[in-house]
Amino acid sequence: xxxxQSTEMPKRLSDKPIFQRVAKIILYVFLIGVAVxxxxxxxxxxxxxxxxxxEVFNLPPLALPQDPQWGNYVNVWTQGNIGQYFFNSxxxxxxxxxxxxLFASLVxxxxxxxxxxxxxxxxGLFMVGLMIPVHSTLIPLFNFFLNINLxxxxxxIILTYTAFNLPITIMILxxxxxxxxxxxxxxxxxxGCSVHRLFFQITLPMTAPVVATxxxxxxxxxxxxxxxxxxxxxxDKFKTLTVGIQNFIGQYQTDWGAxxxxxxxxxxxILIAFLVLSNRIVEGITAGSVKG
Amino acid sequence: xxxVMSDKKVIALYVLPAFLLLMVLVYIxxxxxxxxxxxxxxxxxxxxxxxxxxxxxxxQDSTFWRSAGxxxxxxxxxxxxxxxxxIISMVLAGKIKGADLFRKIYLIPMLLSSVAIAQxxxxxxxxxxxxxxxxxxxIGIENTPLWLADTNIVLYSIFIPIIWQYAGFYILIYYAAxxxxxxxxVEAARIDGATPWQIGYKIKLxxxxxxxxxxxxLAVVGSLKYFDLIWVMTQGGPNGASEVIASYMYKxxxxxxxxxxxxxxxxxxxxxxxxxxxxxxKLTASKEDVQY
Numbered sequence: 001x002x003x004x005q006s007t008e009m010p011k012r013l014s015d016k017p018i019f020q021r022v023a024k025i026i027l028y029v030f031l032i033g034v035a036v037x038x039x040x041x042x043x044x045x046x047x048x049x050x051x052x053x054x055e056v057f058n059l060p061p062l063a064l065p066q067d068p069q070w071g072n073y074v075n076v077w078t079q080g081n082i083g084q085y086f087f088n089s090x091x092x093x094x095x096x097x098x099x100x101x102l103f104a105s106l107v108x109x110x111x112x113x114x115x116x117x118x119x120x121x122x123x124g125l126f127m128v129g130l131m132i133p134v135h136s137t138l139i140p141l142f143n144f145f146l147n148i149n150l151x152x153x154x155x156x157i158i159l160t161y162t163a164f165n166l167p168i169t170i171m172i173l174x175x176x177x178x179x180x181x182x183x184x185x186x187x188x189x190x191x192g193c194s195v196h197r198l199f200f201q202i203t204l205p206m207t208a209p210v211v212a213t214x215x216x217x218x219x220x221x222x223x224x225x226x227x228x229x230x231x232x233x234x235x236d237k238f239k240t241l242t243v244g245i246q247n248f249i250g251q252y253q254t255d256w257g258a259x260x261x262x263x264x265x266x267x268x269x270i271l272i273a274f275l276v277l278s279n280r281i282v283e284g285i286t287a288g289s290v291k292g
Numbered sequence: 293x294x295x296v297m298s299d300k301k302v303i304a305l306y307v308l309p310a311f312l313l314l315m316v317l318v319y320i321x322x323x324x325x326x327x328x329x330x331x332x333x334x335x336x337x338x339x340x341x342x343x344x345x346x347x348x349x350x351x352q353d354s355t356f357w358r359s360a361g362x363x364x365x366x367x368x369x370x371x372x373x374x375x376x377x378x379i380i381s382m383v384l385a386g387k388i389k390g391a392d393l394f395r396k397i398y399l400i401p402m403l404l405s406s407v408a409i410a411q412x413x414x415x416x417x418x419x420x421x422x423x424x425x426x427x428x429x430x431i432g433i434e435n436t437p438l439w440l441a442d443t444n445i446v447l448y449s450i451f452i453p454i455i456w457q458y459a460g461f462y463i464l465i466y467y468a469a470x471x472x473x474x475x476x477x478v479e480a481a482r483i484d485g486a487t488p489w490q491i492g493y494k495i496k497l498x499x500x501x502x503x504x505x506x507x508x509x510l511a512v513v514g515s516l517k518y519f520d521l522i523w524v525m526t527q528g529g530p531n532g533a534s535e536v537i538a539s540y541m542y543k544x545x546x547x548x549x550x551x552x553x554x555x556x557x558x559x560x561x562x563x564x565x566x567x568x569x570x571x572x573x574k575l576t577a578s579k580e581d582v583q584y
Contacts, residue, residue: 028388031383039400041416048415106309113297114303114306125314125319129318131569132322133516133561133562133565135541135558136325136559137322139328140555141321143328162313163313166314189297195296220403224407226406242406256415260415267405270405271403278396281403282464285464
């Protein structure tokens with residue numbers, strides 16, 4: 001049996017082996033059942049993205065497509081603005097991630113390494129920012145961007161993402177900065193190193209692992225964000241994938257293959273990122289949540 | 293050393309970019325939300341000061357209270373679902389091979405955009421071609437439910453994908469906390485003859501009480517401000533049966549241009565979230581005293 005009967009407790013296993021084994025099997029069936037529930041909707045999505053309507057309507061839902069319609073993907077990519085939305089998502093996400101991680105690192109460095117009276121207050125304001133619901137800021141932000149002519153402009157989205165992700169990013173960075181040994185930095189200052197050199201050439205490279213973690217978390221948040229883009233962007237040419245596919249799917253009410261292919265295109269980048277970076281994603285989500 | 297690290301100019305340079313973004317895009321908007329709530333305003337024309345009229349209207353607006361009731365119901369469901377997540381996590385944190393893989397699989401839906409999840413589940417719930425009704429028909433059930441069009445069940449129908457989406461997130465948090473419980477305590481209890489059930493209930497659970505408290509806050513506040521899936525799947529319909537506070541606010545502001553009234557709702561949401569966070573933390577404060 002491929003089930004855990006680790007070497008640690010052979011005695012107990014021999015005490016009541018059958019009961020233990022049955023209990024273990026039940027637990028595994030339970031866990032696998034949950035995993036199937038989590039994955040099944042996505043498997044079904046992938047299957048119908050490769051079918052034509054006839055197959056969607058007539059074959060059993062989880063049947064394999066008889067003649068996979070890869071053309072569905074080509075069609076939605078070439079017919080609509082999916083390519084444009086995709087590109088918008090990439091550069092808006094990337095710009096906001098870079099700004100957030102840089103600004104958050106600068107603040108965290110100033111708070112943990114430099115001496116100034118207001119540091120506790122400033123940190124407190126960032127941490128309280130974690131609790132503010134975005135919907136309570138929508139109307140004033142809408143009015144603000146209208147007045148400074150940034151309505152329907154990608155910069156409005158990039159700056160908003162940066163502002164709202166700073167608190168969580170600083171919170172994750174903070175834990176790492178506190179544990180980082182200060183001897184190297186102190187020695188550098190003794191040798192006459194400037195603060196800027198210290199930050200950019202010594203501290204920032206030393207924090208690379210946690211910077212990567214926060215960057216990934218930010219990337220996922222920004223890639224999936226819906227409300228801000230839906231509210232502040234009206235031109236098709238600036239829409240991100242999340243909002244773009246929402247309108248795009250509207251045109252295909254009845255073409256299941258096209259809808260499936262569009263949804264698959266929007267989630268594939270995240271799935272690939274997850275396959276490659278799952279450990280860091282798990283780490284980031286854990287670090288970003290527990291302290292609440 | 294001290295002189296270099298307390299250089300006011302450097303500190304300002306490092307802190308101000310992030311601080312200004314936080315002030316301009318997060319704090320000033322929440323203050324303005326409260327201020328706009330005192331106005332009659334269509335978002336374009338001049339504002340007219342009407343004192344607390346919007347808040348009085350809020351108190352008497354039965355549609356608003358019905359929406360608030362739905363948000364409250366979501367909060368109750370979410371807290372109840374935490375029990376299920378906790379049970380799964382306790383199983384996972386036992387001696388389970390592949391626990392790491394399981395929790396990663398569970399996490400996948402959490403990484404997808406709300407729009408993709410909503411669009412996918414709209415197909416799953418599709419009255420004739422959706423996977424659920426196809427299955428129900430195949431086992432001989434006629435008059436299959438109209439999951440998203442039936443006012444009696446629509447809120448529950450939307451809650452299922454919410455559970456699906458967040459399961460992995462909470463399991464991840466609980467799993468990490470359970471793995472942090474010192475092994476010596478568990479071993480000592482086992483030697484004293486404690487059953488696995490007793491170890492879980494009497495030793496591990498009290499030790500992760502702090503984390504459970506944080507997740508209750510996250511679940512309640514997250515539910516009270518919930519918007520995304522509801523907005524994409526039903527826009528609060530049919531007939532207001534799935535309307536929640538945030539969707540009602542959004543409609544008041546951006547569909548019917550009652551910016552003043554919308555702001556009052558937004559401000560109410562902000563205060564509600566802050567009060568609920570405060571009270572849950574206060575009510576559960578005693579449990580925090582448990583030390584490892």
